[in-house]
Amino acid sequence: MYVIGERPALARGSGQHVLVVGGPEVAELLATTLELAGYRVSVAGTGAEALTRAAEHRYDLVVLDTALPDVPGLGRERRPPATHRPPVLLLTAYDTLDSLLPELGLGERDYVTKPLRIAEVLARVQVLLRAAGPRRRHDGPRHDDLLLDDTLCRARRGTRTFDLTPAEYRLLRHLLVNARRVLTKEQIGRYVWGELRGDNAVEQLVSRLRRKVDQDAPTLIHTRRGFGYWLGRAESQD
Structure with missing residues (x-):
């Protein structure tokens, strides 16, 4: 049994990108819980996959289950780039951090012990993100x-600022x-939703985003x- 059943208040996140390992x-x-709590979530099934993803994407936080078989010794040969080291929340059966991943070398760390309490996980996530500090405003991509x-999680074109839905935000960032x-529908679908959706989902999403972005010429x-x-x-x- 990994998690003690609870019904905590989930309105905590503001779109931060969390990698669950x-x-x-x-x-x-955890992915379902964090998404309901307002976070964007990606998932990795192994420690090695987590390092690869961390090297390719900028995550605000990593939630790592130390019970994964390839976690011991993780990071000795491959490390995420030093320019961005996200805080790490460790899920462990131990009540101490003394022996947990001393060589991983990421940013701030905290831990929760198993069986997990969802309210505690959400609280520690919030604390770690707050300790990491707000990212510099307007540090996103531009063209x-x-x-x-x-x-x-909004956009500006010229002097006009407009809000975005989570899917529109991910599409515009991509x-x-x-x-x-040129990005194919499959590439867009997998980035926005993690899968290619039917029923013209990509076309409809692009159309909605265009109405916001292309009010101004060109x-x-x-x-x-x-x-x-x-x-x-x-x-x-x-």
Whole structure:
């Protein structure tokens, strides 16, 4: 039994990106709980996969189950880049940190013991994120006069600021990071939802985002028919 059943208040997060590292049972439960609490969540099933993901993406927090078989010795050969070391919440059967991953070398650390209490996990997540400090405002990607605010999860184009839904935020971030590069529907679907959804879900999402972004000229979000979508200035309309 991993988690003691509780019904805590879940309205705690504000869109921070959390990487959950654990076996299927723990990862599924914590991912669902954290998403309901307002966090964006990615999942890794092994310590090695977690290091790879941490090297490729900027996470605000890592939640790591130390019971994974490849966790002992993790980080001796491969480390996330030193420019960003997210805080780590360790899930452990021990009541001390003395022997836990001394060589991992990430940022601030805390732990909760098993069986896990959801309210405690959420509280420690909140404390670690607060201790890490707010990220610099407007530190998100930009192109031309379009800027993504990663702190408030909203965007600005010129002098106009507009709010985004979580899916619109992820789509716009993906387009900005890959500016002037065509992204397929499959690539967008997997980034936004973790899967490719049917029923024209990607087209509808792009359409909603366009109505917000492209109120001002020139048009920045374009369709490359038969291939996908891209963001940037264009000489002519598609």
